[in-house]
Amino acid sequence: MTRPIPLLTLLLVVALPFSLLAGRVWLDPWATPNAAVILAELRLPRALLAVAIGGGLGAAGAAMQGYLRNPLADPGLFGIAPGAALGAVASLWFGYAASAWLLPAFALAGAGGAMALLGLIAGRSAGIALFTLAGMMIASLAGALMSLAISLAPNAFAMSEIVTWLMGALTDRGWSDVLVAAPLTLAGVVALRLAGPGLDALTLGEPAARSLGVDPRRLQGLLILGVGLTVGSGVAVAGIVGFVGLIVPHLVRPLTDRRPGALIVPSALGGALLVLVADCLCRVLPLVTELRLGIALSLVGAPFFLWLLLRMRREVVL
């Protein structure tokens, strides 16, 4: 076991200035015209947003895998990300997204609705199986409603806007998005970290965890809150960014003692690093239009995850 938190923090500190300079136009702070404005108004908020979104997704993925005791769990499973996406799609559908705050507000309301519904359905028994099924049903319902919204889009422009937004990206985001995502993500990561000891105990199964003093309702509440805040705020400002929550805990786990609770903060740092670097690569790739972050991560993430699974198949229980 190495010390993942200092290592990942160091890598993040190295990657952050690099990401500020990288782009279709490489910045030379001394030579590029308006470098200070580009840095302050475009590159810095975008980099911080990448850190916030990646950090939230990484922490949420680690917590989800710990809670479900399944290395294939993903933050999308709880239906919170689709719920947030549905909120955002509704704002685009009705044309409310013109205001900078309305789309994130709708998305957060969608995430909140999914969280409340989850709590209402699954909170009674606090059983993990019911909870997961409820989350999957919410995800299916939200997915179906999004498809309905796309198929019934009032005009071609709205349809294109919805589809493009769902692909996930950090293009043209500003400080207002950082102000939405960063504090909510931080609060979410804190909630997930508080769930850490409960997740550690769950390693031994539900009855043993309860015998170790874990309150299943409190644990579930912390998870809904933590995943809701991190994933909900991430989707609210950047759309659906897949694979981070699934892959990052796998990459980071070998650096830790493999306790789910010990994985949350390193996964947050790892997720932040991954999204930051991926967003840089999206910007510097010589394509006609900038590659969407969500697409890029899925394009690279899916084969990489497959390779990882094959390599680790001895220890991954499928």
Add this chain to the structure above:
Amino acid sequence: MIEVHGLTVAGRLDAVAAALEPGRITAICGPNGAGKSTLLQTLAGLIEPDTGTVMLDGAPLPGGRTRARQIGYLPQVGEVAWDLSVAGLAALGRLPHGDRGDVPVAAALAAVDLAALAGRPVSTLSGGERARALLARVLAGEPEWILADEPLAALDLAHQLALLAHLRAAAGQGAGVVLVLHDLALAMNHADRVLVLDRGRVVADGTPERALTAEVIADVWGIPARWLGEPGARALVAG
């Protein structure tokens, strides 16, 4: 002392009364569906009885971490979802205390002869080593009571005896040990006291020689059987 009075769990336990003493090994025996695991989980505070109470040292069973510090529960299915090290697994027993507990963890691993394997991943352990590592997890919490649901079921005879020796050592240090056991010969030879359950009721309670008589076995398990050998080295034969 754990005392239960009129303990009823609908369909599973029917007015069970018993008083369990610390420093001894108590075996809960009975056929499948008799309510053994339900009784153990109720004693551990994991199942809320419909009627009746579980009293720990004269007071109602506490909840949460307070209870977890006093009662260590080893479930029948020894699940370990992540490939922790042996020491990491044992350290989970310290969760109710909220500390790393390096000393009790090391003592627990030494008590089950796993100190040399402390850094090994759990996935590389044999069945016997794994069972001992799971017991070390309970011991690391330094509970006053160890409640184990069929801890010997998946083990060969040598490992069964080794694990029983570890449990006997814990009882010798004052812990109350309550085991659900299927193997009547192990209960007869190694328990200080046996509770026989049948369809949710206690039908025999006492020393193994008094509780596990041929008559009780015939009534409860429906098998004509008799004991051979001397007390402490009995063998059960059918017929």
